[in-house]
Amino acid sequence: LTSSPRSQALYVIHIAAEMAPVAKVGGLGDVVTGLGKALQKRGHLVEIILPKYDCMQYDGIGNLRALDVVLESYFDGKLYKNNIWVGIIEGLPVYFIEPLHPGKFFWRGHFYGEHDDFKRFSFFSRAALEFLLQAGKKPDVIHCHDWQTAFVAPLYWDIYAPKGLNSARICFTCHNFEYQGTAPASELASCGLDVQQLNRPDRMQDNSAHDRVNPIKGAVVFSNIVTTVSPTYAQEVRTSEGGRGLHSTLNFHAKKFIGILNGIDTDAWNPVTDTLLKVQYSANDLQGKAENKIATRRRLGLSTADARQPLVGCITRLVPQKGVHLIRHAIYRTLELGGQFLLLGSSPVAHIQREFEGIANHFQNHEHIRLILKYDESLAHSIYAASDMFIIPSIFEPCGLTQMIAMRYGSIPIARKTGGLNDSVFDVDDDTIPLQFQNGYTFLNPDEKGVNSALERAFNYYRNNPEGWQQLVQKDMKIDFSWESSASQYEELYSKSVARARAAASQS
Numbered sequence: 177l178t179s180s181p182r183s184q185a186l187y188v189i190h191i192a193a194e195m196a197p198v199a200k201v202g203g204l205g206d207v208v209t210g211l212g213k214a215l216q217k218r219g220h221l222v223e224i225i226l227p228k229y230d231c232m233q234y235d236g237i238g239n240l241r242a243l244d245v246v247l248e249s250y251f252d253g254k255l256y257k258n259n260i261w262v263g264i265i266e267g268l269p270v271y272f273i274e275p276l277h278p279g280k281f282f283w284r285g286h287f288y289g290e291h292d293d294f295k296r297f298s299f300f301s302r303a304a305l306e307f308l309l310q311a312g313k314k315p316d317v318i319h320c321h322d323w324q325t326a327f328v329a330p331l332y333w334d335i336y337a338p339k340g341l342n343s344a345r346i347c348f349t350c351h352n353f354e355y356q357g358t359a360p361a362s363e364l365a366s367c368g369l370d371v372q373q374l375n376r377p378d379r380m381q382d383n384s385a386h387d388r389v390n391p392i393k394g395a396v397v398f399s400n401i402v403t404t405v406s407p408t409y410a411q412e413v414r415t416s417e418g419g420r421g422l423h424s425t426l427n428f429h430a431k432k433f434i435g436i437l438n439g440i441d442t443d444a445w446n447p448v449t450d451t452l453l454k455v456q457y458s459a460n461d462l463q464g465k466a467e468n469k470i471a472t473r474r475r476l477g478l479s480t481a482d483a484r485q486p487l488v489g490c491i492t493r494l495v496p497q498k499g500v501h502l503i504r505h506a507i508y509r510t511l512e513l514g515g516q517f518l519l520l521g522s523s524p525v526a527h528i529q530r531e532f533e534g535i536a537n538h539f540q541n542h543e544h545i546r547l548i549l550k551y552d553e554s555l556a557h558s559i560y561a562a563s564d565m566f567i568i569p570s571i572f573e574p575c576g577l578t579q580m581i582a583m584r585y586g587s588i589p590i591a592r593k594t595g596g597l598n599d600s601v602f603d604v605d606d607d608t609i610p611l612q613f614q615n616g617y618t619f620l621n622p623d624e625k626g627v628n629s630a631l632e633r634a635f636n637y638y639r640n641n642p643e644g645w646q647q648l649v650q651k652d653m654k655i656d657f658s659w660e661s662s663a664s665q666y667e668e669l670y671s672k673s674v675a676r677a678r679a680a681a682s683q684s
């Protein structure tokens with residue numbers, strides 16, 4: 177009798193550079209926490225290993241204490257000491273590695289963007305595996321994320337499995353193939369990897385610069401499971417236009433590569449309980465949504481004369497990936513169509529920030545347009561709740577969270593058909609899509625015509641069929657975007673991989 181692999185509890189360790197809410201830059205931080213919590217709820221043992229950054233939100237960590245051990249780990253031909261801390265984040269046990277290296281790797285006041293990031297994170301990847309080895313841990317799955325911990329895959333097979341840390345399958349998730357962390361090949365030696373062995377076309381050598389190594393490529397080659405954050409993005413990165421130089425590698429390893437759509441944190445994003453809103457509301461009580469619309473328009477100085485004037489929201493990092501020129505166009509087109517527009521966004525790119533500051537100033541006292549150019553979590557909640565429609569004209573979008581959050585708050589998405597948007601937003605006017613899945617407006621071409629067509633269709637329906645619109649809002653608010661379904665897909669991947677390894681071991 178064989179037991180189903182899915183019924184077995186697994187021991188999963190995430191090694192990551194981010195974890196929401198204490199050390200978050202982007203979606204990766206949300207995935208580690210969201211997936212970790214969902215897997216824990218399904219009965220698996222989940223632990224996380226993070227760098228001990230000086231700039232974490234320490235008040236989000238429970239019971240933080242230093243373990244009474246000093247971990248020695250290898251770097252640049254020497255052994256360096258590390259303190260190991262343990263604490264609880266959102267109910268998940270987390271180990272923090274604090275290197276006592278003179279480079280002060282995680283005492284920089286921010287998470288990324290340092291000249292020595294390659295060193296900082298290859299050091300961390302090795303120290304994390306060293307900790308697992310010395311602590312005698314026997315995980316079933318080690319799950320690493322993005323280029324910062326991609327080193328784990330080659331380090332595991334080349335160095336740690338031979339040392340006896342050999343119980344695990346390696347899963348690697350790439351959250352955005354734009355960031356590959358390439359560096360001169362010689363830099364790989366610092367963490368003890370063999371440059372000669374790895375700087376080869378079938379291993380870690382960058383596909384376009386042959387004197388450089390590519391950590392993402394290394395993780396794709398050396399992991400047992402490779403995932404990205406939506407099925408459509410997984411297809412896109414296997415094409416020469418979308419793969420950022422890695423399409424041939426991904427195609428070669430296609431059998432172990434899959435896209436799984438992220439979930440959202442449905443506790444944090446819940447209009448029924450959201451204390452950041454003026455009024456809480458549900459799909460069955462949309463009066464509260466109308467009150468939030470009035471309150472937010474007042475607060476931001478927009479006209480409230482017409483309760484039925486469509487309000488379009490947009491909350492985003494203002495970077496080329498998000499289609500900034502199309503966002504700008506949507507602002508002007510919304511105005512022409514007689515709607516209102518609220519943009520909450522900030523840009524790390526100076527010329528984009530300047531351009532949007534110009535638009536913000538232009539509309540400073542305008543009664544229908546407001547641009548708020550900063551990061552503001554609390555205002556984001558108010559805008560999701562207040563808006564009738566939400567625009568996401570991304571050029572590419574690995575998964576995207578804002579379309580799912582918007583729907584949960586009853587704001588109908590208007591999205592470009594790319595990546596995770598294509599897997600979560602389905603056009604109400606597309607007869608080929610079953611009625612129960614239709615939930616928003618989409619357009620294919622990333623141009624002004626595309627934006628116009630979707631925006632105009634949304635405005636027409638909103639104005640001409642208020643009852644139908646309300647039903648659409650209610651339907652969208654009830655869609656399940658929790659981590660449940662994604663976590664069950666990861667669970668299945670893990671279980672199958674573990675079962676395959678055990679079957680192979682028992683035959684040898």
Ligand code: ADP
Pocket residue numbers: 202203491492493520521522550551552553556575576577578579581
């Ligand atoms: P990305 O990770 O590429 O920025 P996602 O759609 O995956 O895009 O996630 C964006 C998240 O960041 C959402 O939760 C969104 O609400 C939030 N966000 C983006 N910009 C801002 C901002 N200026 N203020 C508050 N929250 C923001």
